[in-house]
Amino acid sequence: MDTGITIIICTYNGAPRLPETLRHIACQQVKPDVAWEVLVVDNASSDGSAELAATTWRKLSCPAPLKVLHQPQKGLTYARELAMQEAAYEFVLFCDDDNWLSPGYVDLAYDLMQENPGIGVLGGFGELVFEQEPPGWMHYLTGLASGPQAVTSGKTQYNAVYGAGCIMRKAVFEKLRKAGFHPLLSDRRGKKLSAGGDYELCYAAALAGYEIWYDERLRFKHFIPQQRISAAYYDRLMKEGAESLAVLIPYRLRVNQNCKDALYFNIHLLKVVIFYFRGLVMLLLTKTTSAFRKKETTYLKLKLLSFVYKLYALRNYTSMKQNFRKVLDLERRLNSSRLL
Known part of the structure; x- marks a missing residue:
């Protein structure tokens, strides 16, 4: 594997969100000697997400190349597996199609992974940004891929970080694959709100002898669109997400x-x-x-x-x-x- 970092964006019908996410990636302040690329995985979208991503990237004139992949099998896990196989560099950054990375995110992530070879997965700090003012009850909710993931930066106590904005060492994926690892969870699948694939990867990495870290300096914004600002949506999110416990526990x-x-x-x-x-x-x-x-x-x-x-x-x-x-x-x- 070459030295560098691959940004992976897995998307299902993400056309409304992709342009802003890509704009933040194009604004990354990456050192000239750090090689990087962007992979967009179209996970069976029907809204032209792949074409929009390619067109948007050309307009942004970013020096990093962007490649579009197609994974017809619905499931975030399957999209990530395809991207991991195609990633050119030793570190992979999972950026959801609603994540806006701060300008120094890629550079800092690269440095942290280089300096700490024991890290298998590294997580950051997500800040929720709402398309419209949310009701008061939403400020008390947890589990929205946001906020601190440990008391201080460093090794996490419970060996897991959320998938949004996390960085994984490709060697971990290769080691798991050679050991016959097959994820038990498909994670998000089309319109279904199943979850837990990110935590399964973290636990598997820990079994492989790697550490799971969090660094509060890795900052990104997690955009919450209007259609997700409702009690009915979060009721579904909790109900379907809870099914992953049979695997995660x-x-x-x-x-x-x-x-x-x-x-x-x-x-x-x-x-x-x-x-x-x-x-x-x-x-x-x-x-x-x-x-x-x-x-x-x-x-x-x-x-x-x-x-x-x-x-x-x-x-x-x-x-x-x-x-x-x-x-x-x-x-x-x-x-x-x-x-x-």
Whole structure:
């Protein structure tokens, strides 16, 4: 792999958002000796996203080349895999089609990855920018790929960062691929709001012996269009996103809790269920206190529903146990490859 950085934009019907995202990329202040490129992956769009991206880039007159790829199989995971295979450089930056990178983002990301060879995945700080003024309850929501990802810059405590604006070492992808890694999650798929593919990549990278870092100096804006500013949208986001827990919790229990067998898995899974159930009960018991009355009813309803969706997602114990075995199998294959 050549030294440099590849910016990857995976998009599904992103024509309304791509021009501004590309404009911010074209404004990157990259050192002359750092090679970089932009890959746009059209993930089965029907709005001319690919053509718009190419036309917009030509008008911006950026020295970095832009290449458009087509992934007909819907799913952010599949789009990212195609881009990783085609990326020319050793570092890849996942920029969502609604992410506006600060001018020094690429340069700083490159330097951090070069200076710290143990980093497998590096995350930044996203700031929400709304197309129109959001209702008050939205200011309390979490899980929107925004805000700090650790108390301080450096290695993250829980071995995960959100995918928006994150940088991955291509060697990690190659190592996982050689070990037979096949993601269990498809992530966003067309209009479906399934999620979790970014966290699965982070956990797999941790299993491969790499560190997951966050640096607060990596700043970008996360644009929220008008159609996403509604309680109905976030209800769907939480409900469909919770389904990824059947995959992510087995990863978490191995990576973060060091669960090595079925007994420890069962014990820690029970703790997870109790944690979510306790959160639901506590919220029901305390929602009439003055602290909660200051927050809007919509927020409280969504918070309650989030616990319900998470608990419901854990209903299939057999599937979770199978996923845990798959995680252990992946780790064994990775360990075996280190000995070769």
